[in-house]
Amino acid sequence: MERDLVSPIRPNNLRPYTPLRREIITTRNADAFATYFGDRVETMRELAADGHTGLMYLDDKGDTVAFIWGTTRDYFDRHFFRCWFPVKPGECFEFGAELYRDYWGTQLSVDFQLDLWKTMAEQGCNKVVDVLELRNIPAVKMHLRMDFQERGQITHMYCWFGRWRFFRDTFYTGSILDSFRKPAKPVPSTAAA
Secondary structure, three states, rough: EEEOOOOOOEEEEEEOOOOOOEEEEOOOHHHHHHHHHHHHHHHHHHHHHHOEEEEEOOOOOOOEEEEEEOOOOOOOOOOOOEEEEEOOOOOEEEEEEEEEEEEEEOHHHHHHHHHHHHHHHHHOEEEEEOOOOOOOOOHHHHHHHOOEEOOOEEEEEEEEEEEEEEEEEEOOOOOOHHHHOOOOOOOOOOOOO
16 A cells, blocks of 8 residues: 555544654663563564664653554565565655554554654655555554555465465455445435425
8 A cells, every 4th residue: 555645634533642752763762662562672672773763652651552663665574474565765664553452543543654754754755655464454444544545466475384485466456445445425415306
C-alpha cells in the first residue's frame, strides 16, 4: 500500500487520548518498552542500532504505549516476515507500528503515523509505502482510514519444513480491499415527489 505524505487525512470518530511524550527510539532508551512490549526491547534496540527511524510515545510513568518505525532504504525484516522490502528513492517504508491495547481506537493511531510522515518528509521522502497481512483486520482498516492506496501487488510467502523461505509476487488490478471499506452514506434525494 502507498500514499503521499502531504494529502490531508479524512475526519474520523476516534477517541481522544491523554497527552503522551514522543521520543526518537535509540539504543539507550529502548528499556522504556519493558512494561507493555517486554518481548520487543532487544528488537527495538536492534532497529535503532541499524539506523532506522523510530518514534515511541511514553505515558506519565515513562513506559512506551505506542511506537512506529520508518526507513528510507531497503529493509530486511528479520523479526516477522523475514524477507526484503525494496524502498525506492523518495519513499519511506513504514513498519512495526503498534499501540498498547488501552490506546486502540484512539486518535493516537492517526497521530503517530502523521508524526512519522513529517519526520520522514524532513529526510527527503514524499511517499510512504507499507505492507500488511490481510488476516490483520485492524491493520487493514487503519490503512484504509489513512487513505493508503493499493499498489496492485501481493507477495506470497512460503516456509517449507520450518526452514526454507520462498517468496513470489503476483499482480492485480482493481481492489481486493473493497470488502473492508465502510459503505458510503446514502445521499438524500432532492428530487420532487
